[in-house]
Amino acid sequence: MFIADLETPAVVVDLDVLERNLWRMAEYCRSHDLRLRPHTKSHKIPELAKRQLAHSAQGITVAKIGEAEVMLQAGVTDILIAYPIIGRGKAEKLAELATRANITVSLDSVAVAQAIAAEAQKTDARIGILVELDVGFHRCGVTTEDEVLSVARVVSDLPGLDFKGLMFFPGHLQVPEKERADLRATVNDFLGRSLAKLEDAGLPVETVSGGSTPTAREGHLFTGVNEIRPGMYIFNDRNMIGVGVADLEDCALSVITTVVSTSVPGRAIVDAGSKTFSSDTHQVQDGSGYGLVKTDPDADVERLSEEHGNLNIRRSTREYRVGERLAIIPNHVCSTVNMHNQIYGVRGERVETIWEVAGRGKVQ
Amino acid sequence: MFIADLETPAVVVDLDVLERNLWRMAEYCRSHDLRLRPHTKSHKIPELAKRQLAHSAQGITVAKIGEAEVMLQAGVTDILIAYPIIGRGKAEKLAELATRANITVSLDSVAVAQAIAAEAQKTDARIGILVELDVGFHRCGVTTEDEVLSVARVVSDLPGLDFKGLMFFPGHLQVPEKERADLRATVNDFLGRSLAKLEDAGLPVETVSGGSTPTAREGHLFTGVNEIRPGMYIFNDRNMIGVGVADLEDCALSVITTVVSTSVPGRAIVDAGSKTFSSDTHQVQDGSGYGLVKTDPDADVERLSEEHGNLNIRRSTREYRVGERLAIIPNHVCSTVNMHNQIYGVRGERVETIWEVAGRGKVQ
Numbered sequence: 043m044f045i046a047d048l049e050t051p052a053v054v055v056d057l058d059v060l061e062r063n064l065w066r067m068a069e070y071c072r073s074h075d076l077r078l079r080p081h082t083k084s085h086k087i088p089e090l091a092k093r094q095l096a097h098s099a100q101g102i103t104v105a106k107i108g109e110a111e112v113m114l115q116a117g118v119t120d121i122l123i124a125y126p127i128i129g130r131g132k133a134e135k136l137a138e139l140a141t142r143a144n145i146t147v148s149l150d151s152v153a154v155a156q157a158i159a160a161e162a163q164k165t166d167a168r169i170g171i172l173v174e175l176d177v178g179f180h181r182c183g184v185t186t187e188d189e190v191l192s193v194a195r196v197v198s199d200l201p202g203l204d205f206k207g208l209m210f211f212p213g214h215l216q217v218p219e220k221e222r223a224d225l226r227a228t229v230n231d232f233l234g235r236s237l238a239k240l241e242d243a244g245l246p247v248e249t250v251s252g253g254s255t256p257t258a259r260e261g262h263l264f265t266g267v268n269e270i271r272p273g274m275y276i277f278n279d280r281n282m283i284g285v286g287v288a289d290l291e292d293c294a295l296s297v298i299t300t301v302v303s304t305s306v307p308g309r310a311i312v313d314a315g316s317k318t319f320s321s322d323t324h325q326v327q328d329g330s331g332y333g334l335v336k337t338d339p340d341a342d343v344e345r346l347s348e349e350h351g352n353l354n355i356r357r358s359t360r361e362y363r364v365g366e367r368l369a370i371i372p373n374h375v376c377s378t379v380n381m382h383n384q385i386y387g388v389r390g391e392r393v394e395t396i397w398e399v400a401g402r403g404k405v406q
Numbered sequence: 407m408f409i410a411d412l413e414t415p416a417v418v419v420d421l422d423v424l425e426r427n428l429w430r431m432a433e434y435c436r437s438h439d440l441r442l443r444p445h446t447k448s449h450k451i452p453e454l455a456k457r458q459l460a461h462s463a464q465g466i467t468v469a470k471i472g473e474a475e476v477m478l479q480a481g482v483t484d485i486l487i488a489y490p491i492i493g494r495g496k497a498e499k500l501a502e503l504a505t506r507a508n509i510t511v512s513l514d515s516v517a518v519a520q521a522i523a524a525e526a527q528k529t530d531a532r533i534g535i536l537v538e539l540d541v542g543f544h545r546c547g548v549t550t551e552d553e554v555l556s557v558a559r560v561v562s563d564l565p566g567l568d569f570k571g572l573m574f575f576p577g578h579l580q581v582p583e584k585e586r587a588d589l590r591a592t593v594n595d596f597l598g599r600s601l602a603k604l605e606d607a608g609l610p611v612e613t614v615s616g617g618s619t620p621t622a623r624e625g626h627l628f629t630g631v632n633e634i635r636p637g638m639y640i641f642n643d644r645n646m647i648g649v650g651v652a653d654l655e656d657c658a659l660s661v662i663t664t665v666v667s668t669s670v671p672g673r674a675i676v677d678a679g680s681k682t683f684s685s686d687t688h689q690v691q692d693g694s695g696y697g698l699v700k701t702d703p704d705a706d707v708e709r710l711s712e713e714h715g716n717l718n719i720r721r722s723t724r725e726y727r728v729g730e731r732l733a734i735i736p737n738h739v740c741s742t743v744n745m746h747n748q749i750y751g752v753r754g755e756r757v758e759t760i761w762e763v764a765g766r767g768k769v770q
Contacts, residue, residue: 049770150669182667303546364517406413
């Protein structure tokens with residue numbers, strides 16, 4: 043089967059580019075003695091998690107219990123659920139998973155630690171815990187070194203839990219490179235103070251988990267970090283080009299679309315909208331646009347309806363005609379893949395493999 | 407089962423409100439002698455399409471072939487696919503569906519008409535065609551009355567196709583009421599000129615299909631319109647409140663979430679982000695915010711990550727605690743439902759039914 047045989051819209055992944063992306067991240071981690079624990083939220087595909095494990099990853103990261111379950115079923119046995127697990131059904135399931143695999147969870151409150159410990163005790167499972175720090179993104183995470191110590195102490199004392207170390211997500215560092223250095227200094231300050239506090243208290247820290255693709259190759263510049271959790275690097279996208287950590291040729295994933303209308307002057311409409319790309323905006327520059335048309339840098343994916351991509355082609359020098367196909371690189375691969383039940387691995391024009399997005403749409 | 411038993415995030419629909427929404431739209435259409443053909447992209451659930459048919463709808467609208475197929479399997483036999491069908495696989499499937507149901511398609515080009523006719527001929531199916539007009543949204547649709555006539559003539563002459571009339575989508579009228587009236591005048595002008603042109607040419611127009619929820623109850627104010635295609639009215643959402651066509655109590659759908667972190671001062675984090683709500687923005691006012699917290703109008707759903715909803719609670723007067731549940735009304739119901747494999751119909755606190763979102767994730 044060839045790309046031309048696929049019904050559109052179709053999400054295709056260039057396997058040569060994907061393999062180069064995997065190899066480069068593995069090389070970086072090896073050269074800086076960092077453990078690699080890729081965030082599989084970017085694909086939710088067990089076969090791709092296994093490729094990451096074959097490329098130096100020592101375990102994986104997921105966002106949900108249901109994703110962990112899918113990965114475990116496929117034979118992945120070292121999983122960080124980078125999310126505070128709360129709710130009795132979830133904690134029960136977590137404890138059950140921990141009897142079958144090496145499971146770690148991040149959290150930032152005593153309430154979550156206690157709830158998890160209560161279920162862990164019933165199964166004799168041991169669950170690893172990373173205490174999450176808010177290093178400036180202002181989402182989850184404790185905000186002072188005293189809180190780090192106080193949550194770590196509770197975790198250390200609770201039955202069923204093993205305090206493993208610290209985790210942070212530097213989401214606010216998804217900015218161009220020159221802005222990242224200043225922000226990193228503040229992150230390092232908080233990390234340094236927290237690690238000192240834990241050392242004084244005699245609490246050993248096995249892991250300091252940093253990450254995200256924009257900061258991945260700066261992992262060695264963060265205080266104490268010995269593990270990173272990049273996700274998007276496997277595919278890359280328009281945002282990663284925007285923050286300067288990928289070039290167009292590093293983008294493995296694109297959406298094959300068909301032009302369905304050229305009736306309105308200055309417009310070409312493709313059969314892929316927000317239910318294909320997601321409506322995630324561009325995270326840099328002025329935030330405009332929903333993708334890059336690979337063969338026409340002058341076309342602007344200006345607006346998305348649910349099933350229509352609305353291209354402004356006024357600046358374009360080429361003709362557009364109904365029925366032709368366009369490959370478009372999305373703003374944000376994680377959200378795009380999540381819209382689809384299956385995506386395609388291609389080599390040149392040939393479709394080499396079909397992957398089920400097995401981890402998508404999980405209730406918990 | 408009760409709402410409290412559902413794992414979060416969970417999309418729940420208040421059946422009493424849904425039934426009132428269905429009844430009101432049916433009443434409006436009856437009183438103005440308009441045919442109702444709801445757009446089922448808002449739910450993609452056959453059981454809900456059937457409820458709409460039981461509430462005066464004379465057929466349904468879908469956006470994709472795959473959605474039409476799901477609805478037809480469930481016994482719905484009068485379907486408008488409001489999308490230009492292009493591509494041989496799709497046209498083949500369309501022709502096959504048309505042998506089993508009353509199928510109409512919208513289009514705005516001779517290329518699409520010819521491709522559909524070529525496949526229709528092979529099956530002896532007859533496919534109804536509505537010529538789409540661009541009334542100002544600048545997406546699909548021909549832009550002059552001369553083009554309307556020219557496409558309609560080609561359609562009338564092609565074997566396998568029946569020219570049925572006109573269709574338009576007034577997406578640019580998703581604005582507050584006072585702005586809609588002016589825009590409507592321009593729409594009516596184009597509709598009037600097009601209808602006159604077709605009449606002069608002796609081409610009978612059976613249907614003029616307008617629609618969308620924001621303009622639904624103004625359907626009778628559009629020149630020649632005898633059918634409307636609202637979608638969101640079945641649930642309503644924050645955008646529909648924003649444009650003034652629904653009140654909070656008309657919103658049938660909400661997402662039940664759990665607070666997973668309160669570590670960062672002024673923030674409460676819930677377990678529902680862009681992979682639960684979609685990242686569709688608010689279409690009115692300053693565009694900020696991703697939902698309405700039902701029990702706390704002072705909380706601002708300020709930012710979404712993939713699995714985190716980041717609430718700014720600085721203006722809030724209540725306490726937030728980890729583990730508590732919050733019901734949140736999304737900006738845009740169509741995109742929210744599309745993220746989920748199943749949603750729940752509830753009456754009071756009781757879960758009365760589970761619906762599979764059977765039409766989501768279709769390839770074509």
